[in-house]
Amino acid sequence: xxxxxxxxxxxxxxxxxxxxxxxxxxxxxxxxxxxxxxxxxxxxxxxxxxxxxxxxxxxxxxxxxxxxxxxxxxxxxxxxxxxxxxxxxxxxxxxxxxxxxxxxxxxxxxxxxxxxxxxxxxxxxxxxxxxxxxxxxxxxxxxxxxxxxxxxxxxxxxxxxxxxxxxxxxxxxxxxxxxxxxxxxxxxxxxxxxxxxxxxxxxxxxxxxxxxxxxxxxxxxxxxxxxxxxxxxxxxxxxxxxxxxxxxxxxxxxxxxxxxxxxxxxxxxxxxxxxxxxxxxxxxxxxxxxxxxxxxxxxxxxxxxxxxxxxxxxxxxxxxxxxxxxxxxxxxxxxxxxxxxxxxxxxxxxxxxxxxxxxxxxxxxxxxxxxxxxxxxxxxxxxxxxxxxxxxxxxxxxxxxxxxxxxxxxxxxxxxxxxxxxxxxxxxxxxxxxxxxxxxxxxxxxxxxxxxxxxxxxxxxxxxxxxxxxxxx
Numbered sequence: 001x002x003x004x005x006x007x008x009x010x011x012x013x014x015x016x017x018x019x020x021x022x023x024x025x026x027x028x029x030x031x032x033x034x035x036x037x038x039x040x041x042x043x044x045x046x047x048x049x050x051x052x053x054x055x056x057x058x059x060x061x062x063x064x065x066x067x068x069x070x071x072x073x074x075x076x077x078x079x080x081x082x083x084x085x086x087x088x089x090x091x092x093x094x095x096x097x098x099x100x101x102x103x104x105x106x107x108x109x110x111x112x113x114x115x116x117x118x119x120x121x122x123x124x125x126x127x128x129x130x131x132x133x134x135x136x137x138x139x140x141x142x143x144x145x146x147x148x149x150x151x152x153x154x155x156x157x158x159x160x161x162x163x164x165x166x167x168x169x170x171x172x173x174x175x176x177x178x179x180x181x182x183x184x185x186x187x188x189x190x191x192x193x194x195x196x197x198x199x200x201x202x203x204x205x206x207x208x209x210x211x212x213x214x215x216x217x218x219x220x221x222x223x224x225x226x227x228x229x230x231x232x233x234x235x236x237x238x239x240x241x242x243x244x245x246x247x248x249x250x251x252x253x254x255x256x257x258x259x260x261x262x263x264x265x266x267x268x269x270x271x272x273x274x275x276x277x278x279x280x281x282x283x284x285x286x287x288x289x290x291x292x293x294x295x296x297x298x299x300x301x302x303x304x305x306x307x308x309x310x311x312x313x314x315x316x317x318x319x320x321x322x323x324x325x326x327x328x329x330x331x332x333x334x335x336x337x338x339x340x341x342x343x344x345x346x347x348x349x350x351x352x353x354x355x356x357x358x359x360x361x362x363x364x365x366x367x368x369x370x371x372x373x374x375x376x377x378x379x380x381x382x383x384x385x386x387x388x389x390x391x392x393x394x395x396x397x398x399x400x401x402x403x404x405x406x407x408x409x410x411x412x413x414x415x416x417x418x419x420x421x422x423x424x425x426x427x428x429x430x431x432x433x434x435x436x437x438x439x440x441x442x443x444x445x446x447x448x449x450x451x452x453x454x455x456x457x458x459x460x461x462x463x464x465x466x467x468x469x470x471x472x473x
Contacts (some may be wrong), residue, residue, distance in 0.1 A: 023230040024060040027051065028029040033059055036088060038125035046121060052077035054232065055084075061230040068208040069222060071233040078210045082178045083119040089176060089206075090151050096251070097145050098169055100131070100153040102176040105197060107184040108326060109134040109303055110310065115180065116154045133169075135159045136303030137336055144167040157185060157193035171197065175205035182209050182218045183349070191220070195204060198225045244355065245366045246390035248379060249404055255373055257286075258397035259408070260342050260370065264292045264320045266407035269313065269336055272322045273354050275343040284322045284340070287301060291412030294320035297327050325350060332356065338406065340371040344379055350387040368406055 027033055030043055030051060043049075046289040051059065055077050058070050062085035070081060083102070090102045106112045116132045131150035133142050135158055142159070146169050153160075153169070154273050177198065179185065185194055198207070198221070205228050209218065222229070232258050264270060264287050274280050277298040287294035295309045295318045312318040314333055321327065338357045345351045351369075358365025369390070371379050376392075383390055395402040402408045 019231060020228045026056040027060055028056065033063060035084070036091065036126065039084065039088060039122055043381065054078055055081045057232045058230070059085060065089065065206050067206060067226045067229040069231045070208070070210045073378045078180065079115055079118045082120065082180070082208045082210055083137070085176060086152070086176050087119065087122050087126055087275060090128060093153045095129070095149045096173070097149055100146070100169070101151045101173055101196070102153070103171065103174045103201065104152070104154045104178040104180060105157060105160070105185070106154065106180045107156065107188055107190065109136055109306065109422045111181065111374070112154050112156055113307065119152070119293055123152060130154065133159050133163060134303070139163070150219040157190040157197065160197065161193045171200040172202060174175060174201040174313065177201050177207050179209045179221065182221060183211050186218055193333050194221065244358065246355070246388050247366065247368045248390045248392045249368055249370050249371050250373060250376065250392065250394040252396065255397050256370060259370060259395065259402065261287065261290055261292070261411055262402065262408035262451060263288070263340055263395055263406045264294060265409050265411035268407065269316070269319050269333070270338045270340060271327065271336060271341050271357055272320060272342050274322065274324060277324060279343070280322050280324055287320060287322070288416045289418060292320055293318050293416065294322055296430045297321055297323040299324065299326050329359070336399050337365045339365070339367045343410060344369050344371055344375060345382065351382060351386050365437065421441070
């Protein structure tokens with residue numbers, strides 16, 4: 001049901017909030033912004049020469065202290081768009097114990113660490129202290145960092161809530177608050193904790209909300225907490241990014257396992273998305289047994305392990321990252337040119353964010369989604385909602401067309417972690433966890449059900465025979 005005061009919008013798009021004060025014009029260079037010399041020098045040292053569109057549009061207004069609502073495609077430079085104003089406007093002030101001055105709230109640990117790493121050189125140049133507050137790491141150490149004094153805190157909602165409950169953090173002096181990927185925080189159920197945070201920060205402070213997608217999930221936050229915001233939507237949706245190719249590959253159920261393995265064995269890195277932690281772990285074990293340098297990433301992994309896996313993927317030690325949607329946002333990997341949805345997403349936003357791991361910052365990339373024949377209609381609907389017109393191709397493992405689209409090739413077969421497990425007689429048996437039914441005989445022509453029944457009958461016959469022997473003694 002639509003709220004009577006809110007205009008209806010198609011496909012869940014955010015109703016445009018009213019802006020009373022005209023926005024400042026965009027700039028063409030960082031030199032136009034009168035940034036501190038230390039920041040300009042750091043930008044030059046890091047090779048950041050010209051602002052991306054989202055930065056050019058939002059930096060003048062953010063530096064002036066305006067509230068912001070910004071949409072920029074993931075990988076478009078949103079971190080510096082909110083990070084530079086946050087740091088520059090905080091510079092020269094000193095935080096008291098447990099009382100930070102600026103806050104960046106993000107949905108995942110990976111994004112928190114990435115934001116911290118991206119802003120750290122500029123914070124160091126301005127002599128600002130940063131603290132990263134996320135789950136999966138020592139809460140005692142994080143409390144100590146806040147106790148010692150940190151001007152900037154980058155946090156996930158759950159861990160920040162825990163520290164506030166412990167009275168290890170107070171937000172009353174926070175005058176700049178950033179919500180990055182706010183829609184995902186709402187999707188993940190963090191809305192109550194986000195509003196709790198916004199109710200505690202300084203009421204006259206600056207609020208900036210950035211995301212790759214802005215829809216009615218964040219409508220409450222925009223209307224309740226942003227005052228006379230400047231609205232910028234400078235990047236096209238994923239379907240309009242000319243450097244990104246989209247492919248839907250129609251695969252035969254029993255062949256999906258082999259297709260996935262051959263794609264993973266390609267030259268170059270690839271990011272594979274699946275729906276569940278169990279499926280991620282199962283596929284990763286199989287790939288490593290096939291000679292593919294793969295590693296798993298999901299919320300069930302300890303944070304140090306997740307951090308190490310990402311580092312190995314970035315430096316090339318790992319060529320295949322098998323992940324759940326935990327890697328769909330905030331993950332920046334240079335030169336990642338292929339993303340594969342092994343399990344098709346069920347939501348257009350999930351597709352957009354998964355796809356956004358490639359073709360970043362103007363680079364080219366390809367997004368491939370594996371689909372069974374029975375999933376074609378649903379996938380067509382999802383693509384249409386995402387504004388994408390993919391190339392649809394039927395493929396089989398070992399075919400040249402699969403190699404042309406993805407670079408697929410046969411794996412070495414040399415196991416990386418000791419002897420390989422015995423292979424099933426039917427090497428094209430469907431892989432449980434890749435969208436196939438637990439009953440592998442359904443819809444695939446398999447014989448798994450018959451095998452189980454015959455095995456159970458054999459066990460029953462053996463039990464009866466043993467009973468007869470006992471009675472005859």
